[in-house]
Amino acid sequence: MIWSNLEYVTLRLIRRFLFPGALADRLGGLVPYWRVNQGRLNPALIVDAYARLLRLGGIDLSDGREFRAVELGSGAANGTGYEWTGRFGGAWTGVEPFAPFDPRLDAKLLQRARLRSPHASFENVRRVKTLSELTDSCADCIVSNSVLEHVADPLSLFQECGRILAPNGIMVHRVDYRDHFFKYPFQFLTFPKAIWDNLLNPGDLPRLRLDDHLRALAQSGFHTDVLERETDIPNFTAVAPFLAPEFAGRDPDMLAVTLAALFCRKAPQLPH
DSSP: OHHHHHHHHHHHHHHHHHSOTTHHHHHGGGSTTOOOOHHHHOHHHHHHHHHHHHHHTTOOTTSSOOOEEEEESOTTSOHHHHHHHHHHOSEEEEEOSSSOOOHHHHHHHHHHHHHHOTTOOOTTEEEESOGGGSOTTOEEEEEEESOGGGOSOHHHHHHHHHHHEEEEEEEEEEEEOSOSSTTSTTGGGGSOHHHIIIIIOOSSOOOOOHHHHHHHHHHTTEEEEEEEEEEOHHHHHHHGGGOOHHHHTSOHHHHTEEEEEEEEEEOOOOOO
16 A cells, blocks of 8 residues: 555646646646546547447437437537537537637547548537536537546536426436546545645546435436446455545445446426
8 A cells, every 4th residue: 555655646746737637638648547538539439338328218319309419528629529410410519618629639520520420410519618608408418428527516517407408308427436547446535635635636536426426416306327337346445444534434335436327317396
């Protein structure tokens, strides 16, 4: 544990102070155990996953309906939107408050999508910075890929999602609960909040777990099914004796979750 902490803390300090924000995605290959955002490399794989999970939830994107999709945390380009509309039509809006738009990457991803879907129209792809720019009930489907683990206030986010979601709309969220230095998936749970927040947190890892998200979704009026869930018991067991006080008394089955896919619908309104 001493050696792993030494290596881990060193890498965390490098990540926080030398590779801030979007620079980590551009130069992430220089940081050991860091992975570049999949949306920059191959957004088609993200759309594959969205379509598969929606089918598990009973939604077939290929049935001819024109879905209005909103993706949270769409990244520096609209690649997922081009892939989505190229395959399924409809409209796609990316919401990206942090990553600056990269027109060169965007043009590259659009060209790839055009080669795969030569007869598709991509005019219904757009992006905004915040959900507040979108009108009530404007979305049939809200999706995200490795985004929720970066949101410090999920309750406010889900409440805003409920506002823009149509009455019969759904959400699918793929969440990566691992520490994003993937060699050490649970190491960040061993540091007290003050040390994590003030020294090691790169700014976008609030360390929320699956039960935190399920609670916030329920409070926001959503019924949620966990379609997929993966755990890493050996790695969690190794750090369990060293958990920080804020995690030490919590459900280990929730703390050990590494990946989850959440399928959400608005809960029925009870009559007054």
